[in-house]
Amino acid sequence: MADRFKARAEAYVTQQWQRRGPFAWAMTPFACLFGTLAAIRRATFALGWREPVDVGVPIVVVGNVTVGGTGKTPTVIALVEALRAAGFTPGVISRGYGSTGTEPRPVTSASSPSHAGDEPVLIARRTSAPVWVARDRVACARALRTAHVDVDVIVSDDGLQHYRLARNVELVVFDQRLGGNGFLLPAGPLREPLSRHRDATLVNNPFERALPSWPDTFALSLAPGDAWHLADPGRRRPLSQFAGERVLAAAGIGAPEHFFATLRAAGLTPATRPLPDHYAFRDNPFVDDNVDAILVTEKDAVKLSAWRDARIWVVPVEATLPARLIALVVEKLRGRSPA
Secondary structure, eight states: OHHHHHHHHHHHHHHHTTSOSHHHHHHHHHHHHHHHHHHHHHHHHHTTSSOOBOOSSOEEEEEOSBSSOOSHHHHHHHHHHHHHHTTOOEEEEEOOTTOOOSSOEEEOTTSOHHHHOHHHHHHHHHHOOOEEEOSSHHHHHHHHHHHOTTOOEEEEESOTTOTTBOOSEEEEEEOTTTTTTSOBTTTSSBSSOTTOOOSEEEEEOOTTSOOOOOTTEEEEEEEEOOEEESSOTTOEEOGGGGTTSOEEEEEOSSOHHHHHHHHHHTTOOOEEEEOOTTOOOSSOTTTTOOOSEEEEEHHHHTTOTTOOOTTEEEEOEEEEOOHHHHHHHHHHHTTOOOO
């Protein structure tokens, strides 16, 4: 019950952040305070009072200026593969939301999500690249470099506001909500102003609107693959095969409606259950659901590996990065201006 209340509360606030209604205006004094504190922190680096730390290899930060899921993790996975194809040896650092411990530590495909965080485990499984987690991203990057001397570029999963870590490229990811009502937290979804500098912007499947006219803005294409069976990953089914079945779609991600919309676009009409982001799945919330199949995200699936609910199928998502974006990143990493 508490989890469903939390999910409803998150959905309500997210909805209010899309318009400048009574909720947003009531929160503006707090947004002004938040913006002032954030500006002071940025200024300490911009004015040279604090120096960003160069860890010795180029850093690409994939982050967002809004709260909630926008598609960063699929972007990181696709970027790692693109950099590898361009001749680099990439590693990945992450805060590891929900992880335990404070010291930098490696993440493998066999790591527990409760120890390492769900997103880093997913990245490790999908890319086989070195992945390390820690709250202190500078310490995390240094530890990764010490353990993997062949790594010549590090991708930071989130960390756009971790100014202490020097970076060479900043990619900001939005979904179709863009900047919402344009207000800073808690009156709106913005952690920083939309005018914040970045090297490129990606908009995740902008279904309902054209791309904004920001410089170096690209469409991020996310496409679902065949679903695989949680208890028997070798079993695969195209999403179209679930049409006509009693299907429940569940997602404990930052923007669960993205997942549900993807399934509807594939011709399914599932019942939906949004769960809080990074939902722990300590107990099976589907015990009482009378359905034929339960479709979940890969991010959720890493926390369900010990389950034996035969109804659960996992829907993978593949991100496709535009060639021009990849070229922009590669040229900046090689110290040249993009053509």
